[in-house]
Structures are given as structure tokens and as C-alpha cells.
Amino acid sequence: MRKVIIIIVLSILIIQCKKAKETNFLVAKNSVGELTSTTQVQDLDAMFALDSLVKHLGEGDFADAGYDEYLVYSKKGKHLLTIVPKEQHDSTATIEYVRIQGTQYKSATGLGLASTFKDVVDTYSVSKVEDAISVAQITIDELNATITIDKKELGIDDFGRQKIAVEQIPDMARLKTFTIWFD
Numbered sequence: 001m002r003k004v005i006i007i008i009v010l011s012i013l014i015i016q017c018k019k020a021k022e023t024n025f026l027v028a029k030n031s032v033g034e035l036t037s038t039t040q041v042q043d044l045d046a047m048f049a050l051d052s053l054v055k056h057l058g059e060g061d062f063a064d065a066g067y068d069e070y071l072v073y074s075k076k077g078k079h080l081l082t083i084v085p086k087e088q089h090d091s092t093a094t095i096e097y098v099r100i101q102g103t104q105y106k107s108a109t110g111l112g113l114a115s116t117f118k119d120v121v122d123t124y125s126v127s128k129v130e131d132a133i134s135v136a137q138i139t140i141d142e143l144n145a146t147i148t149i150d151k152k153e154l155g156i157d158d159f160g161r162q163k164i165a166v167e168q169i170p171d172m173a174r175l176k177t178f179t180i181w182f183d
Contacts, residue, residue, distance in 0.1 A: 069084050080104075
């Protein structure tokens with residue numbers, strides 16, 4: 001009987017750990033993993049204690065940027081996230097946006113950096129498509145997200161300025177960037 005109880009308790013712990021690990025990489029409106037719209041810059045060191053957090057503050061060679069950014073790398077050196085706060089040089093500032101760099105970060109529907117445009121339109125409504133210098137920028141209001149697709153994927157001249165319609169984007173076009181904006 002005692003062995004049965006121990007097995008049940010261990011099973012519950014394993015399931016809870018697996019769920020916690022999955023939510024560490026979940027992307028949703030106003031959240032990326034454990035980052036939320038209320039996360040402050042001062043919380044980042046503790047949140048990413050098991051990873052490497054590189055701080056590019058708006059000073060020195062980076063002074064002209066006008067913003068701070070925090071780069072999260074795994075211990076193996078893989079770039080996972082780029083975090084930009086709403087206010088420069090303010091440890092109590094909250095997050096303005098998170099650019100997802102790692103393929104393990106995905107929405108509940110499986111949308112992530114390794115997805116194709118077909119994955120986007122199959123699970124979300126495209127709110128807007130804008131032309132930028134070398135990319136098409138796509139807005140997904142449901143996630144408060146923007147994704148970009150390189151114009152080369154669309155067969156369009158990099159620096160040409162033209163209106164891009166959703167219908168022009170091939171299903172197999174790969175995502176170049178995936179950014180979640182926080183309210």
C-alpha cells in the first residue's frame with residue numbers, strides 16, 4: 001500500500017514538472033514563458049538565473065539606440081529571447097516587447113519561429129500586412145504579435161515598396177521574426 005502511495009505521489013510530481021516546463025515556453029497575448037505585462041526589469045536576473053542574461057544598456061557603443069535590451073541565452077549559447085523594456089535605465093520598467101529567438105517558444109496552437117505562413121493563417125487571423133524594406137510585417141491581434149517574412153520568400157525585390165496582400169504570401173514562407181508586444 002505504501003509503495004502505491006509513493007508511486008502516485010511521484011507520478012503527480014512528474015506530471016506537474018512537465019506542465020511547468022511546457023508553460024516556461026508558452027507564448028500568449030501579453031506573455032512569453034514566465035514573462036508577463038507586469039514583469040519588471042529588476043526581475044529578469046532571477047527569472048533567467050539558469051540561463052545567461054546579457055544587458056545592452058543605452059550607453060557607450062549602444063548609446064545611440066535610445067533603448068535598453070536584454071538578451072537571454074541558454075547555457076549552451078543559443079539565443080532564446082530579446083527583451084526590450086518600456087523605459088530606458090529604469091529597473092522598475094515593465095516589458096514593451098519580446099522578440100522570440102528560440103524555436104521552443106510556441107503558442108497554444110503550436111505557432112513558433114519554426115512555423116510557416118500556413119501555420120499562421122490556419123490558426124490566427126491576419127489583421128494587417130505591411131511592407132518594410134526587406135520584409136513583410138504581419139500583425140496578429142489575437143496574440144498582440146508581429147511576425148516578419150523575408151521578401152525573398154515572397155519572390156519580391158528586397159527594396160521595392162509595394163502593397164503586399166495576404167494572398168501573395170506562399171503557404172510555405174518561413175517566419176523570420178516573431179515578436180510579442182505587451183500592453
